[in-house]
Amino acid sequence: MGPLLYFTSNRSSVENVWAHMRKSYRSRLWILPLVAAALSWACGNGSSSPSDSGDPQTPPTGRANVEAWLAKRFYQMWTCEPQAHPARPFGAHGQNRVCSNDLLSSAGPGEFPVGAASVKEIYGGSQISGYAVSLHNAPGIAGNTWYWYERVGSGTTAGEGASVCVGCHQQAGIDSEHPGHDFVYTQVR
Numbered sequence: 030m031g032p033l034l035y036f037t038s039n040r041s042s043v044e045n046v047w048a049h050m051r052k053s054y055r056s057r058l059w060i061l062p063l064v065a066a067a068l069s070w071a072c073g074n075g076s077s078s079p080s081d082s083g084d085p086q087t088p089p090t091g092r093a094n095v096e097a098w099l100a101k102r103f104y105q106m107w108t109c110e111p112q113a114h115p116a117r118p119f120g121a122h123g124q125n126r127v128c129s130n131d132l133l134s135s136a137g138p139g140e141f142p143v144g145a146a147s148v149k150e151i152y153g154g155s156q157i158s159g160y161a162v163s164l165h166n167a168p169g170i171a172g173n174t175w176y177w178y179e180r181v182g183s184g185t186t187a188g189e190g191a192s193v194c195v196g197c198h199q200q201a202g203i204d205s206e207h208p209g210h211d212f213v214y215t216q217v218r
């Protein structure tokens with residue numbers, strides 16, 4: 030009996046301590062919004078910018094960010110080709126389907142506006158096996174004013190002005206066999 034009583038009374042004192050701690054935590058909760066505000070200010074001014082996760086019209090950059098953004102399927106709300114088709118002449122991507130964001134889809138001739146972007150679904154049979162993304166993320170008409178990303182299976186090519194991509198895409202619009210203009214072959218309107 031003795032040990033049991035001891036245990037019971039000991040437990041209730043532990044409960045008292047918990048109750049006290051909960052109360053004092055509650056009374057300090059007002060501090061949390063301040064901490065959150067300070068953190069978001071610090072992040073907004075630090076290395077992670079809002080564009081790291083992109084937005085429904087704008088892909089982010091960097092493999093992890095682009096893959097997370099692709100998985101949200103925002104680009105499927107863009108103007109897309111109705112179905113996948115074999116690679117066009119000069120195409121390096123096999124069976125594919127291209128989507129243009131609003132800025133790219135509505136653009137006229139000349140340099141595309143900053144923020145214009147394309148996503149290409151790359152198919153292996155009837156399944157999507159990878160993606161290519163291009164984003165005009167700086168003004169100008171050089172290849173490094175575009176961010177390029179491609180992943181098929183587990184292999185990735187990514188970066189501003191990725192030379193393999195620029196080497197071919199810079200031919201868009203040079204003659205009647207290379208449709209499009211300003212690094213974009215297929216503008217879906």
Ligand code: HEC
Pocket residue numbers: 115116117118119120121122123125127147148149161162163177178179186191193194195196197198212213214215216
């Ligand atoms: C040998 C030429 C060639 C190379 C290299 C190439 N592409 Fe393409 N790409 C094309 C053609 C042609 C199209 C038009 C659609 C098709 O393939 O049928 C295209 C379409 C695209 C599109 C859709 C928008 C558009 O311009 O039509 C994206 C995005 C894209 N490519 C990204 C890339 C990336 C990223 C790389 C580098 C990793 C790359 N491409 C390398 C030829 C090429």
